[in-house]
Amino acid sequence: MVLAVEDLRISSGAEVGSVSSSKNKSRGKVLVAMSGGVDSSVAAALLLEQGYEVIGATMQVWDYTESCDLEEGYGTCCSSIDVDDARTVADRLGIPYYVLNCEAKFKEAVIDPFLKSYLKGQTPLPCVDCNTYLKFDHLIKKMKELDCQYLATGHYASVRKDEDSNSSIYTSADDWKDQTYFLFTIDPAIIPYLIFPLEGMTKPEVRAYAAKKGLSVAKKKDSTGICFVGSQGYGRFIESQVPAEVLQTKAGWLQRYPSGERMATHQGIHHFTIGQSKGFGMTHHEKLFVIKIDPETNTVWVGDEQYLYSQNVNVVDPRFISKFSDGEIYQVKIRYQQKGNPARVFRTKEGGLKVEFLEKQRAVTPGQAAVIYDQKRVVGGGWISL
Secondary structure (H helix, E strand, C coil): CCCCCECCECCCCCCCCCCCCCCCCCCCEEEEECCCCHHHHHHHHHHHHCCCEEEEEEEECCCCCCCCCHHHCCCCCCCHHHHHHHHHHHHHHCCCEEEEECHHHHHHHHHHHHHHHHHCCCCCCHHHHHHHHHHCCHHHHHHHHCCCCEEECCCCCEEEECCCCCEEEECCCCCCCCCHHHCCCCCHHHHHHEECCCCCCCHHHHHHHHHHCCCCCCCCCCCCCCCCCHHHHHHHHHHHHCCHHHHHCCCEEEEECCCCCEEEEECCHHHCCCCCCCCCCCCCCCCCEEEEEECCCCEEEEECHHHHEEEEEEEEEEEECCCCCCCCEEEEECCCCCCCEEEEEEECCCCCEEEEEEEEEECCCCCCEEEEEECCEEEEEEEECC
């Protein structure tokens, strides 16, 4: 489905039974990023109920017709189906609604780096790039164009004042759904203008609220995995985007770690990630795991699980969104659904960070993020390197 660059849909009024705005003076004008899911829909409804003047916007970022089977179950965000769902919610709430064509920027800022990262033997984290260059960059610009004072999203996170009265990002009430892991690259200057309406809610409470307000997305499935990959898997998606002659140069050996025994050949390092334990295309009697990937030789090293554990992690391109003290012990998360583990974090002469965990960590993966927390406050983070 091809959409116009900007499709403004202004409803004539909220439908019967819809959420109505407060009769009090407006608390401000807010642009809400609406993905078509229940979280962002509830975010818009909550803000309207709290007395804000709300405008909805959906970013059309990718043509899903080739990469996903949209009929199989709402596994994406910002697809044509999701746009229709967001529009339906906006109509029910009686708010203006935009569809923004961001496909070119999304390809440049998210898809292309995703592909390059896999071809370098890394496992990328495209949701961070999407937040950095689209949700909290492109939409901030749109917020200003529309004379809005705030930008709101359906992220499970919160904005609070820290001990120095600076606005900082904190974790949400729902530990399982908390999404602050993906927010460490936000420009600190825009944090005072962000609202996360779901900060004090759990997912069941969000769905209950949506049902109570009669929102059509109340029972809609959550988007899972990488939105633009869909059910075809990473390997097939990459093969659909990268020329075959390039992928052929990424084939190589599966070798036993640490002995170096050559066990089999593989068709490309983009098929593997650290900790993977199947899909090797060979017969072996014991449980083996991907221990490391060498992009220079295209060698995928497999071995016993004991070799997956490491205590020191190198981090490049660090970003800090609140106060950081060199050499202090923080909680550090190296993957999304992880509580975080204590580690001492140092700056390096090269401009990166060295993270020394107090206990060894399993499957530290290049390309993923190491995000630093001071209790519930997000300090910053960076990218795990070899």
